[in-house]
Amino acid sequence: MRKFFKKLYMLVGIAAILLIASNTALAASSGLAPVQINVLAVNDFHGAIMEHDNNPGIIKLGGYLKEEKAQNPSGTLILSAGDMFQGSAESNLLYGSPVIEAMNNIGFDAMTVGNHEFDWGLSTLSEQAAASRFPYLGANVVDRVSGKMLPLLQQYVITEKNGIKVAIIGLATPETEYKSNPKIVSRYEFLDPVKTVSSLVPKLKSEGAQMIIVLSHLGCEVNQSGEIIGEAADLAKEISGVDLIITGHSHKKVLGKVNGIPIVQAYSNGRTVAKASFLYSPGDNKIVSSIISATDISQYKGEADKALAAIIENANNRVNPLKNIVLGTAESGLDHNRYELSLLGQWVTDRMREKVNADIAFQNGGGLRSSLPVGKITMGNLYETLPFDNTLYTVDLTGKQVVRILEQGIGDKNSGMLQFSGLKVHYDSSKPTGKQIISVTTLNGAPLKNDKLYKVVTNDFMAAGGDGFILFKEGKNGNDSGILLRDIVAEALKDQRLIRFTSDCRLKDESILKNKTAA
Numbered sequence: 440m441r442k443f444f445k446k447l448y449m450l451v452g453i454a455a456i457l458l459i460a461s462n463t464a465l466a467a468s469s470g471l472a473p474v475q476i477n478v479l480a481v482n483d484f485h486g487a488i489m490e491h492d493n494n495p496g497i498i499k500l501g502g503y504l505k506e507e508k509a510q511n512p513s514g515t516l517i518l519s520a521g522d523m524f525q526g527s528a529e530s531n532l533l534y535g536s537p538v539i540e541a542m543n544n545i546g547f548d549a550m551t552v553g554n555h556e557f558d559w560g561l562s563t564l565s566e567q568a569a570a571s572r573f574p575y576l577g578a579n580v581v582d583r584v585s586g587k588m589l590p591l592l593q594q595y596v597i598t599e600k601n602g603i604k605v606a607i608i609g610l611a612t613p614e615t616e617y618k619s620n621p622k623i624v625s626r627y628e629f630l631d632p633v634k635t636v637s638s639l640v641p642k643l644k645s646e647g648a649q650m651i652i653v654l655s656h657l658g659c660e661v662n663q664s665g666e667i668i669g670e671a672a673d674l675a676k677e678i679s680g681v682d683l684i685i686t687g688h689s690h691k692k693v694l695g696k697v698n699g700i701p702i703v704q705a706y707s708n709g710r711t712v713a714k715a716s717f718l719y720s721p722g723d724n725k726i727v728s729s730i731i732s733a734t735d736i737s738q739y740k741g742e743a744d745k746a747l748a749a750i751i752e753n754a755n756n757r758v759n760p761l762k763n764i765v766l767g768t769a770e771s772g773l774d775h776n777r778y779e780l781s782l783l784g785q786w787v788t789d790r791m792r793e794k795v796n797a798d799i800a801f802q803n804g805g806g807l808r809s810s811l812p813v814g815k816i817t818m819g820n821l822y823e824t825l826p827f828d829n830t831l832y833t834v835d836l837t838g839k840q841v842v843r844i845l846e847q848g849i850g851d852k853n854s855g856m857l858q859f860s861g862l863k864v865h866y867d868s869s870k871p872t873g874k875q876i877i878s879v880t881t882l883n884g885a886p887l888k889n890d891k892l893y894k895v896v897t898n899d900f901m902a903a904g905g906d907g908f909i910l911f912k913e914g915k916n917g918n919d920s921g922i923l924l925r926d927i928v929a930e931a932l933k934d935q936r937l938i939r940f941t942s943d944c945r946l947k948d949e950s951i952l953k954n955k956t957a958a
Contacts, residue, residue: 479504501541502743521688574593579630582628595639649719659691659704711735715729764817767935777805780858816932849876867950
């Protein structure tokens, strides 16, 4: 008898559970029960498909994203805030195709364009967009003459997740105008983000959007006071009707709110994934709760994803024969920090000046992306250091123009320190930008003459006004040699075989000298 009642109670319990589940499903279908919408975001991946140092690689990153989506498959969005392809030898040599294959396999829903999406030109970007099974967004990118958008970009998409219509607006950073090669992007205007979003929000709501996400390559960071500052924060302060702003560009981890709008950024190189979880009430037609978080992917312990591993294996098979070619050996590493006059920057600009027999050489600090290691230097190392297909450009500038370029570039905390050769510069970093230069001489100690013309070599990016160096456009006899900067560095490594290079103190900071004397 006891066994009979035990079974009866068990059956009643199961029936109750099924009834509750049925009622919950019915409530959801009738629009009464809240539903969960999860948004996973990455940014500034920069082709880091291989697991290396602090970079987890696409197998771990993709495995985590797939696992997260599996927990809420019909309610999860996977988004990218741009700068996905350029940055590693494996990706650069194949123009980003392994990254695109991986993103397709993972199931990305949309990507906004970062400034580095333009690095290989619009033709390559169009091919990348065509190969991607997700839309490329950029609502504020328009032709200067016609006012029309780039054909490969969309302003926004509206997708349905767990029955909720979610709109995603894409924004490029206006800094793209000078942080991408102006030769490529000069015909396009990067409109004000505030005006762009403000004009689209009413339109999206009229089209039935219940949630609105801004997927942007706008930069931001958290200051010492814990306040979010930068382009994305400026946008949030001026708009309404937006439920989430995803950011990038500045390679920071950002979690917080501005003007009541959640803002996230997931560091860079796939090291972090940002997550925003929303509970949406269809009955009340509103978000009832939201949580933002970030996950360190290096801690992910899931099994290696076989499909992603196959993509990596294929990429390696294609690039290893070239990537592993040894060009030379460095006795000590050629270190680089874009915000300092680096050993690498000095060595590279020396090679530039020698190649075209110029008086002076200039190279933007951000154009060198990593140090060259001690020991063997391979073609793969070189592609990581010089990922851009920049060419040598010569132009005649007066001594006065050269000094103005130095004033702009030395101590530039935004674009990075100007790397140079052929000059000895004495400056004072304690003074305001533009008033730091004390003296400039040539290598033989002769003062630079204001009206004398000097042959200057730079790269085509800077010559076109990249990083805001518009002074190069004022020069005379400008000529693009067509010689790749990467090629002359490879040639120098082969010729020298063993690199022995030390700093020659071409830059002296009076502020540091004063501090040493005072100490």
